[in-house]
Amino acid sequence: MRSAKRGSVQRIGVVLVLCLLVSGCVEGSVSTTSGDDGTPTVPAGCREVPAAVSSEKVTLLTDLAEAFNATDPTFDGQCVAITIYRVASGRAAKLLAEGWPTDGSAPPPALWSPASSAWGALVNHRLELAGNDPIANDSQRIMLTPLVLAMPKPMAEALGWPEADIGWSDILALAQDPEGWGAFGHPEWGPFRLGKTNPNFSTSGLSATIATFYAATGKTAGLTLDDVGSASVGAFVRGVESATVHYGDTTLTFLDNMLKEDLAGRPLSYASAAAVEEVSIIAYNRGDPADTGAEDLTPPTVPLVAIYPKEGTVFSDNPAFVLDAPWVDEISRQAAEAFRSFVVDDPEIQARVLEFGFRPGNPAVAVSDPISPANGLNPSQPETELQMPEPAVLAALVDGWETYRKTARVIMVIDVSGSMGDLGGEGFSKLDLAKQAVAASLDQFKPEDEVGLWVFSTNLDGDRDYLELVPPAPLQQTESQIRQSVDGLIADGGTGLYDSTQAAVQTVRDGFDQTKINAVILLTDGKCDDDPPGCELDPLLRFLSSSERDVVRVFPVAYGADANIPELQAIADATSARLYKATDPLTIEEVFEQVVSNF
């Protein structure tokens, strides 16, 4: 449990804690991005020079690597080819600090481009603590994007946008106003709702958390441990967090849900604002939150605009490090430097980053369209950048967030149908792997979170397909009971999915608590096979979406190859939540961790 209770015990060192807490130590996976089979292609006789890059620039850098490789680059007579691998910033930081495996799906990189320079400092700090030389020393910025508050335009205008200076203090006031948007003449918009990702998983979430702590102090630099621990700062942060819809590992969840609600005719119902990078607003307003580049998109009826917090904000500066690592020989180093120069130094190539919605990393290239008022953005903003806190302060800040974040009230509903007894991998059944994942995920909750455990198959309790093993209560009371119950689960019976889902949601709804994130986690490996009419989806969806105010979010986990993804997606959409997929059962622990990041 990442609580104060266990945090101090688990802390091995400031930076190790950071890596455990901050982001992608558990985020995403190493994957390749080009080639027919997903593996980058290297011409025969050429040396592969791998580059590990964070997801937002994979498409851009893959294109540019192809263009660079087409010039037949040669160093000391050796032909080279740059290959691009998608590796989440935090995960790459962990691998670089602890030793990059040579048998992973991405080879040790010569070039590393995380979302923020902070990751490079983190790696170096960890290496130095371990008595090793720093490796992330030589960098150039590829592109930049600031963290902003993305807000539907009418709501922003109600706050005085674009003339007024708006910031986190205004968000706090709005979040704590019992009238909600009524205080601004729009009671129909309900309470203020904030989309903000989990700083343990997301760079945006970390940046937003840093910004709220700074806003609470009135400082723009030099945040201290005393600041982080101060009661008034805690009250401010807790107040902002109280408006959070839910958390999560990626801002895409919020943007996807906002767009779905908009296209369904409810543009202002899901979230009043989301803390995202500026680049995300451009993609959203195009109708393409995931920035797939697809055509034939439907833009939202209500666009988002950027609020650059008046207290200051944080940039994602996308550095490209040529690593001073033992596995980077002279030829690889030269090739990596040449590729970086190719990307950064040529103004024509740098102009391409604008196409992706980023601010160019070459100062000779002007910030221009699409970073423009037409997209709700202001290229002259932000006026103040917040200084990145020292690592120890950063660690304390994330610890503090764990204390101040909005509390959750969750029922985990686990499928124990017969098929869960099938082999999942490495000699374990799917249920065995799920049990491990559920048990591990309990460490992500805080003691005050209310967590319950249900199971379902068919006829577990008379005609009922579900069984309440542990009713939702503060985890400090239920944890051992949940662990014991999980340990004893066995697989048998069918998949009474819909009535179990409805009953769990009804239970959470009956005890709905406005001060908490009210949710159900639904893990299933199959599709509903209950007796008729138990498997009619539409009535369930109507039930799930029947409450606009007291929304219980349902986060389904499609587990294994046979899960019915379309129906689970519909369940997630009905409550503006998110579907998670663990098609390979061996990934369930990682996926479940992402699910629980919503709390």
Next chain:
Amino acid sequence: MRNWRPALIAAAVGGIILLTGYLIERTPDEGVTPSTNADSSSEAVLACPATLRPACNALAAELGTTVRSFQAGRDPGPGTVVIAPAADLPANLEIGEVAARSPIAIAVWQDREGVLKTHCGGTVHLTCLSFAYGEAWRDLGGLESWGSLKLGLADPTVSEAGLAAWQAVAGSAVPPGLGVGLRLISEDDAGLMADLLLFGTARADVVVTTEVAIAGQLENAPGRGGRLVVWYPDPAPWVTYVVGTSGGKGTDDLMAGILSGNLQSRLGALGLRPARGEATELPEALGVPGVALPAPDESERAALLDAWNGLR
């Protein structure tokens, strides 16, 4: 204070572009003939730090050679002539004459400059700024949304340019608000100016650095947050750039070409001051620099670095 001259960059930008392009495109038979044999000098190459790269590109075109990057302290290899501060040259290089100079100057975003000029009594000078770092802009007469006055410097422990700027800012005393106001620190003056443009006023309102580094980004500034205005402290530290080489074919001729009267007279157009005498053809945004302060001796250098480390 004297010899300062505020200069809006607008008109200057064109000057640099045109003159640089002019120098690059001119051929020797148009009259710009270095005092060297072009064939032999072409066998040696020029190496320059990032700050001087634009100027070196133009010089190399004149001299019929190419340019490579030079990093402080690293041996550029045989057959290379380096133009850099003497302290940045590796020990194995033979240090030649001064090739160019650059005074320390102040670059301010134009909207901030207007406020500072009023606040400081009509001029922007370091004495006035020393009491303004970290202060709220609203208290200086600016907008509340600008936050506090933020300064940018190159790291004096890494580069000579950084040390010279630090001497200008803190030579007599470390300004009281610098602990809060110093918000942009880059490894060298080229990096400082790049960061200033990339992050705009979010990271720094004012930088103190070499005139040549400022000149290299003047034309880019309007596309990255606004125009920059240049002011000069008086007296001011100057950075001198020497030629250095470890020898090799053509290096003597290349050095002679760099020091030739013809090329020296054209440095002004590239944002540099000649080794001796006044610069001509300077971009309009650049003005009359302050009288040169003597370079700090060893004890003064140590004191400056101690002050810096104390601040950090």
